[in-house]
Amino acid sequence: MSPEQVGLPPGGRRRTPGLRRGEVAELAGVSVDWYTWMEQGRNIGISAQVLDSLARALRLDDPERRHLYLLALDQVPARRTSGIPGVDPALQRFLDLQGASPAYITDQRLNVVAWNRAASLLYGPYEELDDRERNSLWRTFTSPGVKALLRDKWEAHARHRLAVFRAGYASYPGDPRWVALIGELTRISPEFAAWWPQHDVLAGPEGKKVNHHAAAGRLVFEQISFLVSDAAHLTATVNLPDDEETAARMRALLEVDGASR
Missing domain, CATH: 1.10.260 (434 Repressor (Amino-terminal Domain))
Known part of the structure; x- marks a missing residue:
């Protein structure tokens, strides 16, 4: 130039x-x-x-x-975005086609950037949340609703989320967005403040998950996650109903939501 x-x-x-x-x-x-x-x-x-x-x-x-x-x-950068980034329309269709399986897309900092209706009904409502509340690490450590959904499995889930976040942070040391989130959670969450110095690092899905939804009741899922091939900064996660009872309850939840809307 x-x-x-x-x-x-x-x-x-x-x-x-x-x-x-x-x-x-x-x-x-x-x-x-x-x-x-x-x-x-x-x-x-x-x-x-x-x-x-x-x-x-x-x-x-x-x-x-x-x-x-x-x-x-020797690393790729975070995707440049303004606000919540969009995803490829084909990727959103993939999420929507999962039907009764709650599915969502997260970026490196565990921001939920896309989701299907089942995920919104179970974990959301994402469309009504602000940028900070869409961060799954933030919600895990600050939302009473997440603790109610997971009950006695909350600590295992929170430690897993934290370990996945730390694994991602290793590629962005000193990045002000990551540092700001770490600082805020350290101040407001005693569990985060206690566990962050332990330096647990983990990647991959949680496997079987048990949720307790206020309307649908007990739900059991097998969780799978994978990187999006043409957008390696994004991870797709799909929670597959582990039994027919869970699948039926999720379908009923979607039907009630569809009727109310």
Whole structure:
């Protein structure tokens, strides 16, 4: 890019047509020395926040930003979003086709970004929740409704959620969005504050789950999760009814909801 493209004066003759180090550093809000050390590959603790500032300064598109992250941190970046990101329509259709099986999509920070009606009736209502309440880690540690749904299985579920979150956090150390969530939960949840320092790390589904819904009663599910192939920052989770009684109760719950709407 030329200086004129980013609103800088031409600055006289140049050996190359692109931006100088000092100009890139100024646009990214870092020192020239720090930017030079980053170019040289020194071990200076580059954060995702600074890389995003650099990507904005250089006006990188998504594939270029991904390449920058791989060069600097050997990891892919979080998806750039404003608010709750949408998902591919085909992925939403996949969720809807699960019918009586509650299904949803989460991002790296365990934000629920898409769901089907069964999931909303059992875990939600997601469509009425704000951004923070759609975060499944936040709801696990702050919502009385989640504790009522899980009863004596709440601690096992909460520890599993926390361990999955920590495994994801390892790829984004120092990211302000992750740090803010950790700080808030540490302040308001004694369980989170006690368990976070234990450094449990886990990935994958919980397996069999037992829920106690106020209207539908006892529900037993087998949970499966998998990464979305063309959007590796997203995880799809489907809770399959483990017996015919659970399936019938979920169908009845959907029928009552459909009639009321």
